[in-house]
Amino acid sequence: xxxxxxxxxxxxxxxxxxxxxxxxxxxxxxxxxxxxxxxxxxxxxxxxxxxxxxxxxxxxxxxxxxxxxxxxxxxxxxxxxxxxxxxxxxxxxxxxxxxxxxxxxxxxxxxxxxxxxxxxxxxxxxxxxxxxxxxxxxxxxxxxxxxxxxxxxxxxxxxxxxxxxxxxxxxxxxxxxxxxxxxxxxxxxxxxxxxxxxxxxxxxxxxxxxxxxxxxxxxxxxxxxxxxxxxxxxxxxxxxxxxxxxxxxxxxxxxxxxxxxxxxxxxxxxxxxxxxxxxxxxxxxxxxxxxxxxxxxxxxxxxxxxxxxxxxxxxxxxxxxxxxxxxxxxxxxxxx
Amino acid sequence: xxxxxxxxxxxxxxxxxxxxxxxxxxxxxxxxxxxxxxxxxxxxxxxxxxxxxxxxxxxxxxxxxxxxxxxxxxxxxxxxxxxxxxxxxxxxxxxxxxxxxxxxxxxxxxxxxxxxxxxxxxxxxxxxxxxxxxxxxxxxxxxxxxxxxxxxxxxxxxxxxxxxxxxxxxxxxxxxxxxxxxxxxxxxxxxxxxxxxxxxxxxxxxxxxxxxxxxxxxxxxxxxxxxxxxxxxxxxxxxxxxxxxxxxxxxxxxxxxxxxxxxxxxxxxxxxxxxxxxxxxxxxxxxxxxxxxxxxxxxxxxxxxxxxxxxxxxxxx
Numbered sequence: 001x002x003x004x005x006x007x008x009x010x011x012x013x014x015x016x017x018x019x020x021x022x023x024x025x026x027x028x029x030x031x032x033x034x035x036x037x038x039x040x041x042x043x044x045x046x047x048x049x050x051x052x053x054x055x056x057x058x059x060x061x062x063x064x065x066x067x068x069x070x071x072x073x074x075x076x077x078x079x080x081x082x083x084x085x086x087x088x089x090x091x092x093x094x095x096x097x098x099x100x101x102x103x104x105x106x107x108x109x110x111x112x113x114x115x116x117x118x119x120x121x122x123x124x125x126x127x128x129x130x131x132x133x134x135x136x137x138x139x140x141x142x143x144x145x146x147x148x149x150x151x152x153x154x155x156x157x158x159x160x161x162x163x164x165x166x167x168x169x170x171x172x173x174x175x176x177x178x179x180x181x182x183x184x185x186x187x188x189x190x191x192x193x194x195x196x197x198x199x200x201x202x203x204x205x206x207x208x209x210x211x212x213x214x215x216x217x218x219x220x221x222x223x224x225x226x227x228x229x230x231x232x233x234x235x236x237x238x239x240x241x242x243x244x245x246x247x248x249x250x251x252x253x254x255x256x257x258x259x260x261x262x263x264x265x266x267x268x269x270x271x272x273x274x275x276x277x278x279x280x281x282x283x284x285x286x287x288x289x290x291x292x293x294x295x296x297x298x299x300x301x302x303x304x305x306x307x308x309x310x311x312x313x314x315x316x317x318x319x320x321x322x323x324x325x326x327x328x329x330x331x332x333x334x335x336x
Numbered sequence: 337x338x339x340x341x342x343x344x345x346x347x348x349x350x351x352x353x354x355x356x357x358x359x360x361x362x363x364x365x366x367x368x369x370x371x372x373x374x375x376x377x378x379x380x381x382x383x384x385x386x387x388x389x390x391x392x393x394x395x396x397x398x399x400x401x402x403x404x405x406x407x408x409x410x411x412x413x414x415x416x417x418x419x420x421x422x423x424x425x426x427x428x429x430x431x432x433x434x435x436x437x438x439x440x441x442x443x444x445x446x447x448x449x450x451x452x453x454x455x456x457x458x459x460x461x462x463x464x465x466x467x468x469x470x471x472x473x474x475x476x477x478x479x480x481x482x483x484x485x486x487x488x489x490x491x492x493x494x495x496x497x498x499x500x501x502x503x504x505x506x507x508x509x510x511x512x513x514x515x516x517x518x519x520x521x522x523x524x525x526x527x528x529x530x531x532x533x534x535x536x537x538x539x540x541x542x543x544x545x546x547x548x549x550x551x552x553x554x555x556x557x558x559x560x561x562x563x564x565x566x567x568x569x570x571x572x573x574x575x576x577x578x579x580x581x582x583x584x585x586x587x588x589x590x591x592x593x594x595x596x597x598x599x600x601x602x603x604x605x606x607x608x609x610x611x612x613x614x615x616x617x618x619x620x621x622x623x624x625x626x627x628x629x630x631x632x633x634x635x636x637x638x639x640x641x642x643x644x645x646x647x648x649x650x651x652x653x
Contacts, residue, residue, distance in 0.1 A: 051455075051459050052459065076459055077461060081455070081456075081459040083455050085452050086452050086456055087451035087453045088453070089368070091372040092372065100364050100367070101364075101460060103364030103367070104364050104457065104460035104461060104462040105461050106461050145456075152460075
């Protein structure tokens, strides 16, 4: 897939401090790219350079094929930008606010009225069309600002912390809106530190720390790279020592640990459980956590082995590493 | 909304809009500023209060003058009253312009920064010049409204006589030029400064210097010149330089320009060229200060506008 945002060794220095340090990232066309990092990692600085507001110290970046330094107008035509902190004009009505920005994007007056209605419908603000902007709630202002970024039908949306400071409902609404925009064919490049949002909607993730890109790729890619082994959870109704022995003997098994379903590992109880085959049903079921390297066929063979030995397997699942895991692995807690 | 609905929107620039409305609404900033400024009762209350105060002031001046001369219906004297009323109205308007123009423009660009709307504007296709011109045009158009609204008060002088059409035209030009000078200075300082407070301080400092600076300079220089020329009169070359120097100083100050132009109209009967004989018999060609003042405002104002556009256009480094 062609990259719609590309940066090559993009660097921004303030004196000795490198806010963004030789950042090279690629955002595929149509992607929802989550730009994740601790506060002060350089997310906003990167976005301000990509939106032509800030001159890079060195390096180059292209948005929709336009250089941010040589063709800023071309970049502006291709992007819709929502900063992390933004103001609204409090002396305007909602429709006037959109009309003003549509005019700033050189949309002819004749087509603006219809466009404004469409945009308000998209962000679900049609009922507030004639209200003053300052009477809107924060979530509504956020949606209005998002509508504003869409006025000129940009290919790329650059959104800095679009969900920050919103209540859970407003956050979900923004998330749904981003998915809807993605379905409309827009590329969305957004920064956040809410990992749940990234895990749920992003097709691509970039992790930045202290001005450097420490990891980039699809979520699945990143998980594979940062945590090369798979983690299997095998719940048995008993015969734990046998299962343990069988597992350890298999190639690809790195480590087997014992946990208890719905609770902390309790080693004393584990010893007690040996031999009591399913005496009191699933409540006493025990789970083994297996770190395993191998492909899907190997995982399947592992399960066949356990069942073939007559061990009472109740559940056999692979845990999907959550992004928090990946994030903690990739970053070291350095903030420039 | 569907993708197609957005896709239908042509992204070509707006075509040439027609008429006065088109002229004002072609620039989105002008439209937005005027909508904001004229919304609600505020704009009309301000205008009414301004006219009421002006009327009260003119009435007061008229009453004082009548009481002190006690012979209004004498033809010649009525002309003097007419001139007096006209001069007073223009004088108040001039002061008003000197202090209102900076107030309307000192927050033009820095206000957008403080309100965190500047970045939003700068990532649109709105050009730096459209932003600067829009801010300037909307501020100046409101000042123009105030000036036009005071025309009937000025016209009272016509009933009394003594005011020539020439004076009215020159006075209007002076007022508009002054508004332009101080309006552009406000936009200029607000484009340079990050905060409106700094911009306001600099804009008013500039306005004070331009209006009150000259009298202060003259007061400071007077003892100096008397010391210099007490014994020997200055040579013709020095005298020429001094006369033109003072002339330029006068032509950079709206109040001095207005006063000297009026004095020349009364004493020399001219609004344009007049000869001034100096000590060695040579006559110096001089022009009434309003013309160089207009030129000064035009040049200084335009330079500040260009500087503002460059400041807005520059990306942050």
